[in-house]
Amino acid sequence: MTAAPLPRHPKIEVDVDADLARALLAEQHPDLAHLPLHGRTHGWDNLTWRLGDDLALRFPVRAVSAELVEREQRWLPLLADRVPVPLPVPLRVGRPGARYPWSWSVVPWLRGDTVAATEPASRTAWAAQLADALSALHTPAPRDAPPSPHRGVPLADRHDVVTARFTAATPHVDALRAAWRDGLAAAPWAGPAVWLHGDPHPGNLVSRDGALAGLLDFGDLTSGDPASDLATAWLTFDADGRAAFRARCDALRGWDDATWLRARAWAAALVPVLLAHPDEYPLMAAVGRHAAAQLAPR
Incomplete structure (x- = not known):
């Protein structure tokens, strides 16, 4: 790495x-x-x-x-x-x-490049691999799986915190607010709580020679709604990569449109978090700007 x-x-x-x-x-x-x-x-x-x-x-x-x-x-x-x-x-x-x-x-030590430092277009090559990895993880979790108040929970539980973070300085803030509203309006997760990585953004992914080489940092490991992890579709990929990622996830897990609307809302919610410390974490700020642009109308 x-x-x-x-x-x-x-x-x-x-x-x-x-x-x-x-x-x-x-x-x-x-x-x-x-x-x-x-x-x-x-x-x-x-x-x-x-x-x-x-x-x-x-x-x-x-x-x-x-x-x-x-x-x-x-x-x-x-x-x-x-x-x-x-x-x-x-x-x-x-x-x-x-x-x-x-x-x-x-x-x-997992050898490769931190994905946050790579070009988004290059990531399409392994989008299906990430879908395979997350789909393999997204299976029903035991009752004693570690809890989290921040990931995998109903979007309504995060509404006040998330909306307070959307400010006029947030890039594409109107699109982010719309994505959040759409997720809130979507049907909530009704299945069993599944295992979640909790934070599969590009800073926690490693690629090497055009392939996904590692999935890092399971400190936020928890269980709940898979939409929380699927937000990586906007954090990590461009439109082509996102299409490949979603197609593979849907083939393996059959997620419905409501799940992807919630995933899009999770991505919007993470943008201000990723942008919070641009001087200390420039790569994460770049991920935040990329995700905001991917969520904006085209």
């Missing part, structure tokens, strides 16, 4: 520099402590050090993120076999201690 420059994290609570990462390895996984650390990156919730050529260390950087890593540690080993693309299933678990307060993971 190609490393992006380390952004300024607006809410970081605990940093993990090379000395701390090395000390934690020496204490808990000493057989890995000789491997070089390089390519430090982080997103909103976690920081990643690349370890040697084939591994990475994944550390939460704030208290609310700690549960998300534990979620990956519990559930990814059970889900990975059903998804036909590589997932960063934890290989080793790090425990909280005096030096660092939360659980952390040693995961495989």
